[in-house]
Every structure is written in C-alpha cells, then in structure tokens.
Amino acid sequence: MSLGLVFSPITLATNTLNVYTYDAFASDWGPGPKIKANFEKECACVVNFVALDSSVGILSRAQLEGKSSQADVLLGLDLNLMEAAKQTGLLANHSVETSAVTVSGGWNDKTFVPFDQGHFAFIYNSETLQNPPSSLEEVVDNQDLRVIYQDPRTSTPGLGLLLWMKSVYGDHSADAWERLAGHTVTVTKGWSDAYGLFLKGEADVVLSYTTSPAYHIIAEGDDKYKAASATEGLYPQIEVAAMMKDAPNPALAKRFMQFILQPGFQSVVATGNWMLPVVELEEELPAAFDDALKPVKSLVLPAADVAQNRKVWIDEWLEATTR
CATH class of the missing domain: 3.40.190.10 (Periplasmic binding protein-like II)
Incomplete structure (x- = not known):
C-alpha cells in the first residue's frame, strides 16, 4: 500500500530492463526497490520501473504506444484485465514453469505469470x-x-x-x-x-x-x-506480469519473468505489497497474515x-x- 508516486523515465541502455508498473509497487515503501535490488544482484543489469497511476493505466499506456513501446515487461495487471491485454496482440509467451503456483485451480496461462494474490x-x-x-x-x-x-x-x-x-x-x-x-x-x-x-x-x-x-x-x-x-x-485478485512481444531487451525480460516466482521476488510480496505470495516459501509469513x-x-x-x-x-x- 502506498500513498506516493515514483516515476522513472524510460531508459534505453542495452543492459536496462524497463518495467511498466503502478505507482504503489514502485514507491520507496513498496516492494519495487527490494525486488529491483534482488534482481540486479544476479542479472548485471539495471531495472527501471516506469510508474503509472494505476494498473489500468499500465495497459492503456502499452496500447497507446503499441509496437513502438520501450516496455520490456508489464507488471501489475490482474485477472480482470488479462483477456483485454491478450487481445492487443502485444504480449509474448513467457515459457515459465508455473507448476509451483498456489493460486486456486492452479496456473497454466502461457502469457501471464502471477506474482501475488488476495x-x-x-x-x-x-x-x-x-x-x-x-x-x-x-x-x-x-x-x-x-x-x-x-x-x-x-x-x-x-x-x-x-x-x-x-x-x-x-x-x-x-x-x-x-x-x-x-x-x-x-x-x-x-x-x-x-x-x-x-x-x-x-x-x-x-x-x-x-x-x-x-x-x-x-x-x-x-x-x-x-x-x-x-x-x-x-x-479475488491475482496480479500478473507479461513480457512484450517487441521488448527491447527480450533476454532480460525472459529472465525477469522467471525471477518472479523465485524467493528474491516472492519473499518481498507479503510485507512489501501487502498481498499473499503465489508460491510456498521456506519462511512462514508474519502471524498477522494468519488473521487475514x-x-x-x-x-x-x-x-x-x-x-x-x-x-x-x-x-x-x-x-x-x-x-
């Protein structure tokens, strides 16, 4: 949960991953900074969050820019926007193994990877x-x-x-x-x-x-x-990520999509985005979540x-x- 707005301009460097997300995710007190640091430790790259005012705004921005978008990954759409996002024709298949995902009914979507739920x-x-x-x-x-x-x-x-x-x-x-x-x-x-x-x-x-x-x-x-x-x-809400078909940095985008279900991302979700992770973690969630x-x-x-x-x-x- 966030009451602030962080905006990063689009970066075109070859070792930079541009991620369109919503402002609460990218804010200083959101999960973005920790996830950025965790991924940068292993990717020898820079993660650039482009913070938009809402999840709906992420899709609108991508649609407006079309194939010329500099976004590599869209992070923060949800179940209710997935079909509309697929219909844009702008998204690629992710090739991520999702058998460990714990959302109700499992997960087998080839375009989207879930990252939190509630x-x-x-x-x-x-x-x-x-x-x-x-x-x-x-x-x-x-x-x-x-x-x-x-x-x-x-x-x-x-x-x-x-x-x-x-x-x-x-x-x-x-x-x-x-x-x-x-x-x-x-x-x-x-x-x-x-x-x-x-x-x-x-x-x-x-x-x-x-x-x-x-x-x-x-x-x-x-x-x-x-x-x-x-x-x-x-x-329910299940938030999801997808990579752009014309991503400027497809290799980095694929790597980040894999990272979403790893501990470096999922361990930050509960006390960063105040939602539930989508995979089982070794460490138990804080007791406050038991009362949810x-x-x-x-x-x-x-x-x-x-x-x-x-x-x-x-x-x-x-x-x-x-x-």
Whole structure:
C-alpha cells in the first residue's frame, strides 16, 4: 500500500530492463526497490520501473504506444484485465514453469505469470464503527454507512468491485449501484487516494484487500483496522506480469519473468505489497497474515465474459451512479 508516486523515465541502455508498473509497487515503501535490488544482484543489469497511476493505466499506456513501446515487461495487471491485454496482440509467451503456483485451480496461462494474490474487501476502523457490515448487501443498503471506493475505469480494485457487484446482483446491479451512490462519499481514481481519505476519517469503510489490516499490525503495531466479512463471498485478485512481444531487451525480460516466482521476488510480496505470495516459501509469513479474513466463497466471473462486457457494465455503473 502506498500513498506516493515514483516515476522513472524510460531508459534505453542495452543492459536496462524497463518495467511498466503502478505507482504503489514502485514507491520507496513498496516492494519495487527490494525486488529491483534482488534482481540486479544476479542479472548485471539495471531495472527501471516506469510508474503509472494505476494498473489500468499500465495497459492503456502499452496500447497507446503499441509496437513502438520501450516496455520490456508489464507488471501489475490482474485477472480482470488479462483477456483485454491478450487481445492487443502485444504480449509474448513467457515459457515459465508455473507448476509451483498456489493460486486456486492452479496456473497454466502461457502469457501471464502471477506474482501475488488476495481478495477485495471493505476495511473499517473497529474503534469508530461498532456495527460493521457482514455482507456486500449491507454495504450497499446501509444509507448511514459512509463508503469510498475506486473508479472501475482507472483502478483494478474499482473494477474488482464492479465484478463483485455483478456476480452478486446480476441483472439487478444498476439498482444496487444507485442505492450505494446514495451514501458514497467519493469515488477516487486509484487505491492510494481512497485509502488515504479513509485513514483521515472521511469514510466508515473503504474498498481495499483482506490483507490490508496486516499492514497496520506489522508496520504500525495497530490492530484496529479490520476487513468486513461478506456472506455472499469475496472477489479475488491475482496480479500478473507479461513480457512484450517487441521488448527491447527480450533476454532480460525472459529472465525477469522467471525471477518472479523465485524467493528474491516472492519473499518481498507479503510485507512489501501487502498481498499473499503465489508460491510456498521456506519462511512462514508474519502471524498477522494468519488473521487475514478468509472468504466463505470466491466469486469469479469468466475472463471472456469480463472482456466482452466490461464496457457495458462500466456504462451501467456510470449511469446508475449519476442519476
């Protein structure tokens, strides 16, 4: 989790790996610096993170630049953007052995390598909210509950909520969005702005991740922040990386893709990106992660359906929340 922005200009040196990622990943207090250092120790190269304002922005930037992009690797897309990213024709197969990946159902995708996983959840302050919601329905219908979430057009958590709502409410999603709009404080462009406003007391709940409380426990020694349960089930996020078909440094890109599932990357995920790793590690995770909310059910819409309907569902959200 990050409240800052780091931007590195594109570097064209032959021993430089250009990685497009989101700002929280590349920030000084994100996982980027440690992962950069760990990879540079073994690659005799320089890792250059080009930090964009959101995960959706990573894909948009790559699409805008097309084959002329200087990106070697896109790092920070997720399950819900994979199909759209594949359809650009800009991505290469990775040839990474993924049998050790621990995500539900395993992993056999030839284009993307997962690097962390978790579930979306609404976070609340247990000292100020005595009766937290126990379902998505309560978040939607409790008009006294001040809510902040992210824009599904620009944010992967926002898109995650869009799909969570669709998976729970189906054809009745527009009505649910309209009810939620009645007590929504604001909809932010990205995660950092939303979480920052929540920490300032501007909302009762904010859309984030089930692992967010672990950050407060480990980094701040504060256990008042909790993830609200949802009887309907939670929507998962698996973040992924892919290499560009026309990568300026394909050898480095391939090597980095292999590195993603190695300890030098995966050991940084939990307390760097505050998500769960995607492979088993020798060292146990900090105890705070044992308390992370476990979903009663994972709600996942088919990737093809998401790719086909994303624009329609976003338009539905936009119309319903601006009535």
